[in-house]
Amino acid sequence: MFDGISDDAEDVVGVLTERIEARFGMDMGQLKAAVGAAPTANPDATDVVKWHGLLVEAQSVLDRAEDDLVAALQTQPSEVDDPTMGLAHRVNAAVAVRDGRAMVVRWLLDPDAPGKKDLAAERLARLRSRTGPTVQTTVPHRPAGTAAPASAWRSARVAR
Structure with missing residues (x-):
């Protein structure tokens, strides 16, 4: 009854593994080693290595649940x-996790x-390489006698 499900699912993992290997030009073992080293x-x-590992783990959980x-x-x-x-509900949940x-x-x-080409994705890519905070975390010091910008004064008046 359930023999076809596991075979199809393993094909999904296999197909994705092949796509990963083609994209990075090395087999998963080599790719994992490269990612581990750097x-x-x-x-x-x-x-990709992280999520592939999670996918393989989810497939194992699904296989056990089906068995x-x-x-x-x-x-x-x-x-x-x-x-x-x-047990049937456990299989359904495992399928959902694996498919996700x-x-x-x-x-x-x-x-x-x-989502990969939009402005947010570009910002995220730039932020990945940074190590420190990306925004000022303290209020800038304003010397005594310096007036606040007019726009701040107007917005404070409107809020009253």
């Missing part, structure tokens, strides 16, 4: 009991994905 050298590779469900279903009479139904992680990997691999 995690900040290529943030895209680091993100448990199949074993329980084989012992059931015509009606499914509550514990077996709980696969979507993230696909998004990371797609240079034209929504």
